[in-house]
Amino acid sequence: MAELTKLESKLAEVLGLAQAAQGATDKIAKLVEEEDEQIAQTLRRMHEEAAETEQRATDVAGELDGKKTAILDKARETKGEATEMMSTYLGDDAEGLDGLEFLIMAEAGETGHWEILGKLNERAGQADVRELVDWALPIQQRHFEQARECSLQLAGEEDPNEVE
Numbered sequence: 526m527a528e529l530t531k532l533e534s535k536l537a538e539v540l541g542l543a544q545a546a547q548g549a550t551d552k553i554a555k556l557v558e559e560e561d562e563q564i565a566q567t568l569r570r571m572h573e574e575a576a577e578t579e580q581r582a583t584d585v586a587g588e589l590d591g592k593k594t595a596i597l598d599k600a601r602e603t604k605g606e607a608t609e610m611m612s613t614y615l616g617d618d619a620e621g622l623d624g625l626e627f628l629i630m631a632e633a634g635e636t637g638h639w640e641i642l643g644k645l646n647e648r649a650g651q652a653d654v655r656e657l658v659d660w661a662l663p664i665q666q667r668h669f670e671q672a673r674e675c676s677l678q679l680a681g682e683e684d685p686n687e688v689e
């Protein structure tokens with residue numbers, strides 16, 4: 526198995542998080558659907574963007590000589606860990622707002638990882654990685670904001686006196 530550099534390993538992590546984000550937005554869209562269709566649609570759009578992020582990150586991994594398999598393996602590991610975190614957080618009784626709360630954490634984590642990849646690449650200076658980060662980071666920042674805004678909107682619609 527090819528050894529990964531720190532940069533390649535971080536690329537694998539953002540790739541794995543983009544894969545996990547597709548499962549997360551799917552699951553949370555289903556939780557939210559009955560409560561608020563517009564929020565569910567925002568989540569479906571986030572799902573599409575996560576799929577495109579996965580595609581673009583995979584393309585960049587494919588340009589790194591002989592590292593693609595190792596990067597995809599590590600990405601799968603990251604995806605597994607993130608998915609496990611989600612199932613720990615969201616039990617069987619999870620509602621839409623629980624899902625959005627999880628998404629705030631997930632999108633914040635994703636954003637942080639992209640920023641770190643960009644920082645590592647300042648010294649590595651790989652043009653394709655820079656291009657990928659420049660494309661993905663603003664989208665992640667928007668995802669984080671959307672997760673916050675959607676959760677606050679849904680919280681505003683809840684009856685605070687309702688017994689759980």
Ligand SMILES: [Fe+2]
Binds near residue numbers: 546571632665668
């Ligand atoms: Fe995201």
